[in-house]
Amino acid sequence: xxxxxxSPSSLSASVGDTVTITCRASQTIxxxxxxxQQKPGKAPTLLIYxxxxxxxxxxxxxxxxxxxxxxxxTINNLQPEDFASYYCQQxxxxxxxxxxxxxxDIK
Amino acid sequence: EVELVESGGGxxxxxGSLRLSCAASGFTFSxxxxxxxxxxxxxGLEWVSYISSSLRTIYYxxxxxxxxxxxxxNADNSLYLQMNNLRDEDTGLYYCARDAVDTSGYxxxxxxxxxxxxxxxx
Numbered sequence: 001x002x003x004x005x006x007s008p009s010s011l012s013a014s015v016g017d018t019v020t021i022t023c024r025a026s027q028t029i030x031x032x033x034x035x036x037q038q039k040p041g042k043a044p045t046l047l048i049y050x051x052x053x054x055x056x057x058x059x060x061x062x063x064x065x066x067x068x069x070x071x072x073x074t075i076n077n078l079q080p081e082d083f084a085s086y087y088c089q090q091x092x093x094x095x096x097x098x099x100x101x102x103x104x105d106i107k
Numbered sequence: 108e109v110e111l112v113e114s115g116g117g118x119x120x121x122x123g124s125l126r127l128s129c130a131a132s133g134f135t136f137s138x139x140x141x142x143x144x145x146x147x148x149x150x151g152l153e154w155v156s157y158i159s160s161s162l163r164t165i166y167y168x169x170x171x172x173x174x175x176x177x178x179x180x181n182a183d184n185s186l187y188l189q190m191n192n193l194r195d196e197d198t199g200l201y202y203c204a205r206d207a208v209d210t211s212g213y214x215x216x217x218x219x220x221x222x223x224x225x226x227x228x229x
Contacts, residue, residue: 032213036216044219049217050215075177086152094157096142096157100151
């Protein structure tokens with residue numbers, strides 16, 4: 001099965017910062033990569049699909065990039081509502097594995 | 108507005124069974140594929156199962172294959188997960204998630220329910 005890793009597992013940042021989260025697949029997944037945001041006590045929401053396409057309603061300060069095995073999620077000008085956990089997910093092959101998550105909290 | 112609401116969770120002993128349901132509204136249910144995703148307490152997300160809109164394609168995670176069965180009733184706008192021979196490690200919050208699979212076969216989970224909690228314990 002495809003394995004997904006993320007780094008860092010957690011980070012502390014301040015409002016206004018730019019943060020980058022990395023996701024790596026155990027084999028090429030081309031651009032079959034989604035990103036989800038999950039706030040405490042809430043269901044995940046889709047942020048980005050197909051590596052870099054923002055889901056409707058997602059602010060433009062979020063961006064995604066990468067291909068093959070290495071991907072990034074970047075949040076520019078971090079806002080208070082962005083403090084959450086972020087998960088990548090590959091949709092190239094079943095099982096549609098998620099990364100272990102990255103928790104972004106307030107410095 | 109798209110709405111997904113799971114139900115059917117609860118406390119069950121190891122080896123027991125539960126049937127989860129997901130009621131959908133606000134869109135044409137029969138046109139979409141669905142997934143079940145679970146999250147153990149304090150842990151990350153684990154994909155569990157997928158069913159296509161036509162019911163022709165079904166997938167399972169290795170951890171549940173042979174014990175869980177996904178199904179749907181397009182006439183009732185409902186998704187189900189029959190869980191048998193439950194284990195301690197099946198404990199978690201179970202989400203149903205709509206799959207915005209496109210014509211090229213690209214999958215993304217674009218709407219999620221709030222989840223239903225399953226606790227397997229003696």
